[in-house]
Every structure is written in structure tokens, then in C-alpha cells.
Amino acid sequence: xxxxxxxxxxxxxxxxxxxxxxxxxxxxxxxxxxxxxxxxxxxxxxxxxxxxxxxxxxxxxxxxxxxxxxxxxxxxxxxxxxxxxxxxxxxxxxxxxxxxxxxxxxxxxxxxxxxxxxxxxxxxxxxxxxxxxxxxxxxxxxxxxxxxxxxxxxxxxxxxxxxxxxxxxxxxxxxxxxxxxxxxxxxxxxxxxxxxxxxxxxxxxxxxxxxxxxxxxxxxxxxxxxxxxxxxxxxxxxxxxxxxxxxxxxxxxxxxxxxxxxxxxxxxxxxxxxxxxxxxxxxxxxxxxxxxxxxxxxxxxxxxxxxxxxxxxxxxxxxxxxxxxxxxxxxxxxxxxxxxxxxxxxxxxxxxxxxxxxxxxxxxxxxxxxxxxxxxxxxxxxxxxxxxxxxxxxxxxxxxxxxxxxx
Ligand code: GDD
Ligand code: MN
Numbered sequence: 001x002x003x004x005x006x007x008x009x010x011x012x013x014x015x016x017x018x019x020x021x022x023x024x025x026x027x028x029x030x031x032x033x034x035x036x037x038x039x040x041x042x043x044x045x046x047x048x049x050x051x052x053x054x055x056x057x058x059x060x061x062x063x064x065x066x067x068x069x070x071x072x073x074x075x076x077x078x079x080x081x082x083x084x085x086x087x088x089x090x091x092x093x094x095x096x097x098x099x100x101x102x103x104x105x106x107x108x109x110x111x112x113x114x115x116x117x118x119x120x121x122x123x124x125x126x127x128x129x130x131x132x133x134x135x136x137x138x139x140x141x142x143x144x145x146x147x148x149x150x151x152x153x154x155x156x157x158x159x160x161x162x163x164x165x166x167x168x169x170x171x172x173x174x175x176x177x178x179x180x181x182x183x184x185x186x187x188x189x190x191x192x193x194x195x196x197x198x199x200x201x202x203x204x205x206x207x208x209x210x211x212x213x214x215x216x217x218x219x220x221x222x223x224x225x226x227x228x229x230x231x232x233x234x235x236x237x238x239x240x241x242x243x244x245x246x247x248x249x250x251x252x253x254x255x256x257x258x259x260x261x262x263x264x265x266x267x268x269x270x271x272x273x274x275x276x277x278x279x280x281x282x283x284x285x286x287x288x289x290x291x292x293x294x295x296x297x298x299x300x301x302x303x304x305x306x307x308x309x310x311x312x313x314x315x316x317x318x319x320x321x322x323x324x325x326x327x328x329x330x331x332x333x334x335x336x337x338x339x340x341x342x343x344x345x346x347x348x349x350x351x352x353x354x355x356x357x358x359x360x361x362x363x364x365x366x367x368x369x370x371x372x373x374x375x376x377x378x379x380x381x382x383x384x385x386x387x388x389x390x391x392x393x394x395x396x397x398x399x400x401x402x403x404x405x406x407x
Contacts, residue, residue, distance in 0.1 A: 046103070048077040048149055048207075049126035050134060053118040056088045057136040059253035064136055065097055065104060071143050081136070082107045082122035084114070113338045115204070115257075116227040116269075120220055123213050132207035133227065137254060140205035141246040148207040151242055159212050159239045162198065162228065163205035169245035170200070179258075186266055190226070193233035193273050199243060201229050212239065221272040223281065224265025225258070233273045264334050285335040286394045289327055297323035320361070321354070328353040328401075336402045349401045356396040364389030 050068065054061075061081070068079055083091040085108060094106035107125055109118065119133045130152055134140045140163055148161040164170050166187075183202060190201040206228055216234035223230075232239055272281035300322040305315035328350050332341055341349040368385025372378060 044076075046076045046078040046128050048072070048075065048130045048132065048145075049123070049128035050077060050079040050132045050145070051119050051122035051126070052079060052081045052134055052136045053115045053122065054081050054083045054086060054090050054094075054136045055113070055257055056086045056090060057083075057254055058086070058088045058090045058093045060136045060138060061090065061093045061097065063252065064138060064142070065101070067138070067142050068145070069103075071146060073146075075146065075149070078103045078105065078126065078128065080105045080107055080122045080125055082109065082118040084112055084118060085110050111339065113340075114222070115225045116220075116230060117222040117338070119227050120213075120217065120222055124217070127210075129210050130207060131210055131213060134205050137256075138252040139249045141249065144205075144244050144246055145207065147244060151244075152207060152209060155242070157240055158242050159235075160206055160208035160231070160241045162200060162203050162241055162243050163246050164198075164200035164203060164243040165246070165248045166199040167243045167245040171247040182263070186226075186263075189266070189270060190229050192270065194229055198232070198241065201232065202226055203228050205246075221269050221276060221281070223269045223272055225262055226266060226269055230269060230273070261334065261337060265337070282335055282398070283391075283394050286331060287390055289330045289335060290390055290393070292330070293323040293327040296326045324354050324357050325350065327357070331397075332402075339402050341402070352400045353397050356400055357393050360389045360393040360396070363392050 052064065065079065068077070081090070081094040081104075083094065083106060085091070091106050091108040094104065098104040098106055105125075107122055109121070112118075123131045123133070130149060132145060132148065134142060134145070144163055148163075151161050152158055186202055187200070194201045204225070204227065208231075212231065212235060215236060216231055219234040220227075220230050221234075268281045268285060271284055275281075275284070297319045301315045301319035304310050304318055305312060332346070332349065364385040366385075367388045368381045371384045372381035374381075
């Protein structure tokens with residue numbers, strides 16, 4: 001799923017049947033040798049699957065498992081931690097708990113980052129008829145989980161229950177002014193996608209029926225942090241939701257992973273939802289960065305050609321290399337943030353990027369001159385050249401520069 005969007009396998013016709021089985025567990029007809037039903041081996045799966053995305057959360061794992069066990073009592077549940085190979089060894093800690101308690105599992109992803117994609121893949125690794133997502137740092141109030149579950153079980157026409165910081169009675173406790181303002185702005189932007197009058201479309205805390213996941217999974221963008229917005233925008237009809245207010249607590253241990261780049265991820269999610277069907281969001285990002293690269297090119301060129309009075313070719317060559325390096329660095333930090341190259345891999349990536357873009361530049365020149373030769377003026381010629389160059393650079397660097405890491 002490294003391309004951001006989940007692959008699109010054919011929709012399963014058996015889905016309805018499977019859901020039925022999941023919501024009303026009954027012995028499957030498994031026969032060991034064709035005669036004896038394997039009843040002895042049967043132990044039905046849990047009713048509630050709780051997914052916890054983690055990155056550097058080792059200090060919080062034990063506390064969260066303890067609190068889940070406490071508030072869920074003897075209900076049938078499991079918890080899957082989806083860890084993106086945290087350097088602090090979160091996955092090892094989770095596996096220690098898993099070894100002692102079969103309700104706990106660890107899904108460790110290597111070479112990947114992202115809260116949304118982690119949550120989605122975690123959900124897909126389970127089979128409970130009800131699935132919940134909650135953060136590891138205990139900012140979300142886990143005591144709402146039993147209530148969420150009861151609500152879904154009692155009200156057949158509720159698809160999803162959302163923990164809300166902004167519903168009456170909810171609160172964001174000690175957020176600073178900037179973070180609170182950013183969050184409110186994001187909420188307003190999300191109205192384009194989330195038709196419902198949801199008070200907290202940014203929430204990372206919710207529980208839903210498995211059918212909601214199955215109905216949206218092939219359309220999810222899986223970009224960044226805002227999985228709830230993604231779900232609402234991807235489900236084929238408006239989701240019927242309920243909100244439960246809670247007080248967003250202070251992070252228990254460790255650090256928040258939210259930074260200003262999250263805003264970029266959010267814009268990418270919005271773009272992918274709005275135009276992703278026709279143009280990949282990554283291509284748009286790549287093009288925006290490319291446009292900024294043109295400005296960098298001219299800045300460097302001006303300094304070298306006019307300021308330092310070097311020859312035209314020298315200015316042009318250095319400006320080209322500078323712009324490529326700028327494009328590479330920014331794309332690596334933003335467009336391919338989830339597959340960011342570091343250290344020696346960064347250097348190898350830079351070489352492949354410069355090589356690929358040089359060929360892209362040649363293609364640009366070639367096509368532009370050809371179209372110009374048709375005598376329709378410079379604009380269509382330049383536009384055609386830029387388009388072929390951008391598409392080439394995007395496609396080739398996607399495979400050569402960033403595609404390698406996943407292999
Ligand atoms: N697997 C994985 N990969 N997990 C991640 C990643 C990642 O790249 N980044 C963050 N996480 C995990 C954290 O370890 C934590 O369990 C959870 O996702 C939330 O990350 P925080 O860094 O604590 O985010 P926050 O507290 O600022 O915001 C959270 O709560 C908000 C309110 O519900 C997020 O869930 C927001 O999406 C949400 O709006
Ligand atoms: Mn948090």
C-alpha cells in the first residue's frame with residue numbers, strides 16, 4: 001500500500017455472508033478427516049477488536065492494556081498494536097505482553113510510517129464484528145469503549161460511534177492556543193468532505209461496525225493522521241453516527257508525533273479525496289514542489305549569472321543541479337514522508353533522482369521543440385514539454401528513488 005491509496009481488489013461477493021457469520025458466530029463446518037467435526041478446536045474470535053497505532057510508545061503499553069482489561073471486564077475483546085518499527089522498541093514490549101495474554105497482538109510494519117495506514121492495516125488484520133481505534137498515549141478516554149460497544153449492539157441503525165472533544169461535555173484540556181486554532185481550522189476545512197454535522201471529524205477515537213470498514217476500504221486514501229475524515233468521505237453513503245463527549249487528556253508519557261508537516265498531510269488527504277480519482281495526490285504534491293523548484297532555479301541562476309558574472313552555461317548548469325537538489329530534498333520530506341530516505345540511502349536517492357530528472361529534462365526539451373516546430377506558438381510547446389517532463393520525473397523517481405526502499 002506504499003502508493004498511499006489501497007490496492008483495489010475485486011469486491012468480494014461473499015462479504016455479506018461473512019459479515020453475517022461474524023455477527024452471529026456459529027460453528028463452521030470444519031472436518032478434520034471428513035467425518036469428525038473439529039469441535040474441540042473451536043474457540044470463537046473476539047467480538048471487539050481494538051486497534052492502537054504506535055510510534056515510540058513503550059512507556060504507555062502496559063498501562064493501556066491494564067486499563068482496557070479493567071474497563072472491558074469479561075467482554076470478548078482483543079487489542080492489536082500496529083507499530084511502525086519504533087526505535088524505542090515498542091513492538092518488543094507489546095510482544096512480551098502478547099506472549100502472556102492472547103488478547104494482545106503486535107503488528108510490526110517495517111519501512112513505513114503513518115497513523116491512518118497503520119490503523120487501517122490493523123483493522124484488516126482482525127475479524128471482530130466491531131472495531132475500535134484508540135491512541136496509545138491515554139489521551140483518549142478508554143472508559144467510553146463499553147458504552148460505544150453497547151450503543152452499536154443496541155442500535156442497529158448506528159454505523160459508528162465517535163469520541164468527541166467538541167460535543168457538549170467534551171474538552172481538549174491544556175492544548176495551547178496555536179494547536180487549538182489549527183484543529184478548529186482543520187475541522188472547518190473537513191466540511192468539504194464530511195457532510196455530517198460531526199462536531200469532531202478529526203477524532204482519532206471511534207468504534208464502528210466491520211461493514212463500515214469493508215464498505216470504504218477500497219476507497220480510503222490512508223494518508224496522514226485523519227482516518228475518521230477519510231472513512232466518512234470514503235463510505236458510499238452518509239455514515240449514521242453517534243457522538244460521545246470526552247475530555248482529551250494530557251499525554252501520559254513520550255512525545256506527540258504531531259508537527260507542522262501534519263498540515264501538509266491533511267491537505268494531501270483533502271486533495272486525494274477531491275481529485276484523487278483522476279490524479280494521484282502524490283503527483284500533485286510532486287508538481288507543486290516542481291513549481292517551487294523553478295523559482296529556486298531562477299534565484300540561483302540570477303546570483304551566478306548576473307551577480308557573479310559567470311558564463312550562461314555555468315549559471316544554467318548550477319541552477320539546474322541546485323533546483324534538482326531542492327526538489328529532491330523537499331519531495332523526500334513531504335511527498336514521500338512516509339518512505340523518507342536517510343543517511344546513505346539519501347545519497348543514493350539523490351543520484352537516482354538527478355539521473356532520472358536529467359532524462360526528464362531531455363524529454364521536455366525534445367517534445368517542446370517538436371511541438372514548437374508545428375508553428376502553434378511557444379505556449380502549447382512549453383506546456384507539452386513541462387507535462388511530459390513532470391510525468392516522466394514523477395513516474396521514474398517513484399520507482400527508482402523511493403520505490404527501492406520497500407524492496
Ligand atoms: N503506527 C504509527 N505510525 N503510529 C503513529 C504514527 C505513525 O507514523 N504517528 C503517531 N502514531 C501514534 C502514536 O504513537 C499515538 O498512539 C497516536 O498515533 C496519536 O499520536 P499523537 O502524536 O499522540 O497525536 P495527538 O495526540 O497529537 O493527536 C491524536 O488525537 C487527536 C484527537 O483525537 C491523533 O489521534 C489525532 O489524529 C486526533 O485528532
Ligand atoms: Mn496524543
